[in-house]
Amino acid sequence: MHITTAVAALCIGVLPKAAHATASGTCCSALAATTLKSQVVYPGSAAYKISLGSYWAENVQLEPTCILQPRTAQEVSLAVSTLVAADGGACKFAVRGGGHTTWAGASNIVDGVTIDLSLMNSTTYNEKAGTASILPGSRWGGVYETLAKYNVTVAGGRSGVVGVAGFLLGGGNTFHTSRVGFGCDNVVNYEVVLADGTIIEVNKDSHADLFKALKGASGNFGIVTKYDMKIIEGDKLWGGIVTYDNSTTLKHLEAGHKFINNIEKDPYASWIGMWEYLSVTDQNMVANALEYTTPVAYPAAFDSFTTIANTSSSMRVANLWNLTQELGQASGYRDIFVTGTFVNNLDVMKRTVDIHNRMIEEAKAGAKGDDYTMFTMIQPWPKLFTDHSVERGGNMLGLDRFDENLFQVLIDYSWKDEADDALFNQLANGALEELTTYSKSIGADNEFIYLNYANETQDPLSSYGPENVKYIQAVAKKYDQTGVFQTQVPGGFKISAVGK
Numbered sequence: 001m002h003i004t005t006a007v008a009a010l011c012i013g014v015l016p017k018a019a020h021a022t023a024s025g026t027c028c029s030a031l032a033a034t035t036l037k038s039q040v041v042y043p044g045s046a047a048y049k050i051s052l053g054s055y056w057a058e059n060v061q062l063e064p065t066c067i068l069q070p071r072t073a074q075e076v077s078l079a080v081s082t083l084v085a086a087d088g089g090a091c092k093f094a095v096r097g098g099g100h101t102t103w104a105g106a107s108n109i110v111d112g113v114t115i116d117l118s119l120m121n122s123t124t125y126n127e128k129a130g131t132a133s134i135l136p137g138s139r140w141g142g143v144y145e146t147l148a149k150y151n152v153t154v155a156g157g158r159s160g161v162v163g164v165a166g167f168l169l170g171g172g173n174t175f176h177t178s179r180v181g182f183g184c185d186n187v188v189n190y191e192v193v194l195a196d197g198t199i200i201e202v203n204k205d206s207h208a209d210l211f212k213a214l215k216g217a218s219g220n221f222g223i224v225t226k227y228d229m230k231i232i233e234g235d236k237l238w239g240g241i242v243t244y245d246n247s248t249t250l251k252h253l254e255a256g257h258k259f260i261n262n263i264e265k266d267p268y269a270s271w272i273g274m275w276e277y278l279s280v281t282d283q284n285m286v287a288n289a290l291e292y293t294t295p296v297a298y299p300a301a302f303d304s305f306t307t308i309a310n311t312s313s314s315m316r317v318a319n320l321w322n323l324t325q326e327l328g329q330a331s332g333y334r335d336i337f338v339t340g341t342f343v344n345n346l347d348v349m350k351r352t353v354d355i356h357n358r359m360i361e362e363a364k365a366g367a368k369g370d371d372y373t374m375f376t377m378i379q380p381w382p383k384l385f386t387d388h389s390v391e392r393g394g395n396m397l398g399l400d401r402f403d404e405n406l407f408q409v410l411i412d413y414s415w416k417d418e419a420d421d422a423l424f425n426q427l428a429n430g431a432l433e434e435l436t437t438y439s440k441s442i443g444a445d446n447e448f449i450y451l452n453y454a455n456e457t458q459d460p461l462s463s464y465g466p467e468n469v470k471y472i473q474a475v476a477k478k479y480d481q482t483g484v485f486q487t488q489v490p491g492g493f494k495i496s497a498v499g500k
């Protein structure tokens with residue numbers, strides 16, 4: 001959801017007295033004493049409520065003392081300088097792009113200020129340069145919609161609602177990854193506000209160390225206020241969602257296993273395998289998101305999937321905007337994401353679905369609420385992805401350490417009733433633990449943890465490998481000498497927390 005300046009302006013100056021009484025109230029007052037006054041919103045105002053309600057997962061809608069909604073990089077800079085100087089450096093703040101992280105405190109805070117970038121949400125196509133300049137409060141749907149007018153696109157999220165900023169800072173798996181690498185591999189320039197308030201351009205020729213570090217190491221260095229991404233010609237695809245009876249599971253796993261090992265033969269093809277239980281209809285089914293990143297129907301690469309009898313199919317030629325509307329998962333639920341990476345081994349895939357089915361039975365037996373969804377997704381993570389990253393100068397993920405084709409599991413549970421928090425957290429974490437133990441027992445484990453899908457109980461930055469951890473530590477120290485983004489901005493995966 002994009003909050004307009006007009007709505008924000010309506011809500012100026014609604015500062016409850018109680019907020020002033022706290023240390024974080026002092027921080028809000030410090031912001032309000034600058035030219036940012038009209039961009040600071042407080043509990044009780046419409047803009048505050050809208051901002052909170054636009055976090056994807058209900059369980060992350062923490063209530064900060066105030067929310068700052070800057071409109072420009074200069075305003076972000078003034079905000080950072082003010083918050084660093086105020087209250088002897090005691091101000092805590094959070095940085096929020098789209099707000100899609102599913103664990104509380106990653107892009108929000110209590111007793112502090114949330115810098116909500118949602119008013120900075122434009123996309124500009126630079127035809128001559130072959131790039132798109134995307135501001136950090138954008139959602140992918142808006143980006144694709146703007147670029148569609150020029151018949152170009154970028155390698156971004158597969159669900160239109162997802163935020164650009166966090167996605168690109170954590171890697172970014174896209175329909176185009178087999179052709180062009182991760183989203184982050186396609187960023188050619190970042191505009192960044194550093195802890196001392198300076199605004200710098202970061203690219204392969206200017207601050208090259210930070211340029212690489214921003215590709216995967218998340219919010220450890222500053223606030224990104226603009227991403228310039230390489231464009232991809234043509235935004236039409238053949239794609240959609242195909243559903244199947246659960247009894248076809250083995251056929252899908254065999255097809256998926258084969259697909260991953262043959263991906264380099266046709267890098268236009270992309271597959272997400274979804275095992276999906278909906279409590280409301282008591283339906284347990286298989287769904288494939290099949291996308292071919294050029295408008296050609298029924299390519300041979302999908303034969304192993306398209307020959308399986310389905311129960312519904314939305315496969316069509318459409319643009320990326322249209323297809324990513326379809327993959328939007330409902331907001332307004334409490335959620336957990338937890339993830340693991342495994343060698344492309346059919347037995348691990350089978351075990352993934354066995355565990356999924358068992359967790360459904362446990363949820364049925366233990367859930368207090370009657371509205372919940374349990375997804376287990378299998379996604380290719382082949383060596384080809386990394387080859388493209390390396391060709392484009394490399395990133396922080398450290399995947400070049402691995403020679404095998406991998407696949408990734410995302411366990412994604414959503415539920416309505418807060419009373420079920422403990423149950424679904426326990427089921428999701430337990431499922432991953434069991435799968436990891438099994439994969440280790442047959443030598444099919446892999447240590448990589450994808451940051452954008454990781455739960456707070458996981459340590460994705462460590463999984464980038466010791467060399468990359470050292471690199472990130474050194475770059476963070478160089479650009480943020482006093483550690484503002486480690487201590488004053490506690491949310492998200494912090495390099496200072498690695499190994500602790």
Ligand SMILES: Cc1cc2nc3c(=O)[nH]c(=O)nc-3n(C[C@H](O)[C@H](O)[C@H](O)COP(=O)(O)OP(=O)(O)OC[C@H]3O[C@@H](n4cnc5c(N)ncnc54)[C@H](O)[C@@H]3O)c2cc1C
Pocket residue numbers: 056094095096097098099100101102106107117136156157158159162163164165166167168169170171172173174218219220222223224225328329452453491492493
């Ligand atoms: C429905 C759904 C679909 C998804 N689909 C995909 C997918 O197809 N592929 C994929 O790879 N991932 C996907 N994800 C995961 C997604 O990439 C992460 O949730 C990602 O963090 C989203 O970015 P955001 O801006 O919304 O996150 P936020 O929660 O706003 O931010 C994430 C982290 O980045 C920091 N941050 C945010 N903006 C900035 C900034 N400008 N400067 C510095 N630090 C910043 C925040 O402080 C936070 O720690 C999906 C998630 C959901 C919920």
